[in-house]
Amino acid sequence: MKTQNQTYSICGSSSGPHFPELSNIEKQLLNNFQHDFPGTSTPYASIAQELGVTEQDVLDVLQKLKKMGTVSRIGAVFEPQRIGTSTLATMAVPAAQLQEVAHLVSSYVSVNHNYERTHHYNLWFVVTAPDDEQLESVLRDIEQESGFPVLSLPMLESYHIDLGFELGLDQKK
Amino acid sequence: MVASISVVEDLCGESDDSSFVDPVDRAIIVETQGGLPLVSKPYHAVAIKLGLSAEVVMERIRAMQRSGAIRRIGAIPNHFALGYKANGMAVWDVVDEQVDALGHQIGRLDFVSHCYRRPRYLPEWPYNFFVMVHGQSHPEVEKKIEEISHILGADCRANDVLYSTRILKKTGIRLK
Incomplete structure (x- = not known):
C-alpha cells in the first residue's frame, strides 16, 4: 500500500500511550472527512484529488483504517428522531448478572449502543425503533426477559450541532 | 425491509421536505447504515442493489442532509481505538x-x-x-x-x- 511512511506523534507528547501510529494520509482522512465528505458520484476520487494521492490510495487507507478499527465505517450519521424514535435507557444490574443482562440487551437489533458505566445504574443503551409503540414494546420485553426495571430517558432537547469529533491529530497538509 | 418496487416507482420522482423519511429513503438507509461501499462509485453500487438510479440515491441522500435526517456523512472514527479511552x-x-x-x-x-x-x-x-x-x-x-x-x-x-x-x-x- 502506498501511504506516506512518516508518522507523527499525536499532541506532541507521550500522554496518549494508546494512540496508534498513523500516517499523514490516515490522519487527514480521519480529521478532514468526518463531515465534509464530497457530494460527488466518485467521492473517493474527489478526496484523492484534494489530498494529492490516487483514488486507490484513498480506498486502501480507508479499508486499512476499518480493519484496524480506527474507523467504524464510512457513511452517514442518521438522526434517530427523524427516521423513527429513540431513547437512552438504563438499568441497575447486580455485578453477578451484568454479563448475562448486557448480552441479552445487545442481542436486540434495535439496540445500537450498549455501554457499561460506573454507577448504580451500570448498563446504558440506546434503543431506536420506527415508532413509539415498537420502542415501548422493546423496553417492556427487555424488562420482562431480564427481570430488572428499565429507566427510559428520551432526549427532550439537543443543544449541540454534530459536526463530528475534533481528534486533534497533528498533520501536514 | 426494502421498499417494494411499486412504492419506489411512486415516490422516486421527487423528494418532499416532510420531516420524516419515506419508504425509498428508508430502503437507502437500510442499505447504507453499515457504511458506504468502498468502491469507486459507492452510490451507483447502492442504486444497483435497490433497483434505483444513482441520481435518485444521491438526491435522496442530499435531501435527507437538508432535512436533518442525516447529520453528516464521512469517516466515523472509533474514539476508543484512537486512544480516547x-x-x-x-x-x-x-x-x-x-x-x-x-x-x-x-x-x-x-x-x-x-x-x-x-x-x-x-x-x-x-x-x-x-x-x-x-x-x-x-x-x-x-x-x-x-x-x-x-x-x-x-x-x-x-x-x-x-x-x-x-x-x-x-x-x-x-x-x-
Missing part, C-alpha cells in the same frame, strides 16, 4: 428555567460531542442535563467537566460522572 457521561440537575440557555452555551464548547436535556426520574434519577466528554485520560475529562460546572454555577444542584468501563455494542442505527 476516557469517555465520561457527565450529568447535572440544572434548574428548569435555566437549562435551555445554559445548554446552548455548553453545546458550543469544542470538546462537547453530545449535549442533551432528558427527563428526571425521581427519586431514582435526579439529573436532567447530559454532556458527553471524551479524553485520553480521566484527569483530562475531569478538567473539561470542571469547566462545564463552572459555567452552570449556582443553577446546578447536583452532578455525577459516569465513565464507560466496557463498550458492549456500538453500531450505527439498525432498521430491520
Whole structure:
C-alpha cells in the first residue's frame, strides 16, 4: 500500500500511550472527512484529488483504517428522531448478572449502543425503533426477559450541532 | 425491509421536505447504515442493489442532509481505538428555567460531542442535563467537566460522572 511512511506523534507528547501510529494520509482522512465528505458520484476520487494521492490510495487507507478499527465505517450519521424514535435507557444490574443482562440487551437489533458505566445504574443503551409503540414494546420485553426495571430517558432537547469529533491529530497538509 | 418496487416507482420522482423519511429513503438507509461501499462509485453500487438510479440515491441522500435526517456523512472514527479511552457521561440537575440557555452555551464548547436535556426520574434519577466528554485520560475529562460546572454555577444542584468501563455494542442505527 502506498501511504506516506512518516508518522507523527499525536499532541506532541507521550500522554496518549494508546494512540496508534498513523500516517499523514490516515490522519487527514480521519480529521478532514468526518463531515465534509464530497457530494460527488466518485467521492473517493474527489478526496484523492484534494489530498494529492490516487483514488486507490484513498480506498486502501480507508479499508486499512476499518480493519484496524480506527474507523467504524464510512457513511452517514442518521438522526434517530427523524427516521423513527429513540431513547437512552438504563438499568441497575447486580455485578453477578451484568454479563448475562448486557448480552441479552445487545442481542436486540434495535439496540445500537450498549455501554457499561460506573454507577448504580451500570448498563446504558440506546434503543431506536420506527415508532413509539415498537420502542415501548422493546423496553417492556427487555424488562420482562431480564427481570430488572428499565429507566427510559428520551432526549427532550439537543443543544449541540454534530459536526463530528475534533481528534486533534497533528498533520501536514 | 426494502421498499417494494411499486412504492419506489411512486415516490422516486421527487423528494418532499416532510420531516420524516419515506419508504425509498428508508430502503437507502437500510442499505447504507453499515457504511458506504468502498468502491469507486459507492452510490451507483447502492442504486444497483435497490433497483434505483444513482441520481435518485444521491438526491435522496442530499435531501435527507437538508432535512436533518442525516447529520453528516464521512469517516466515523472509533474514539476508543484512537486512544480516547476516557469517555465520561457527565450529568447535572440544572434548574428548569435555566437549562435551555445554559445548554446552548455548553453545546458550543469544542470538546462537547453530545449535549442533551432528558427527563428526571425521581427519586431514582435526579439529573436532567447530559454532556458527553471524551479524553485520553480521566484527569483530562475531569478538567473539561470542571469547566462545564463552572459555567452552570449556582443553577446546578447536583452532578455525577459516569465513565464507560466496557463498550458492549456500538453500531450505527439498525432498521430491520
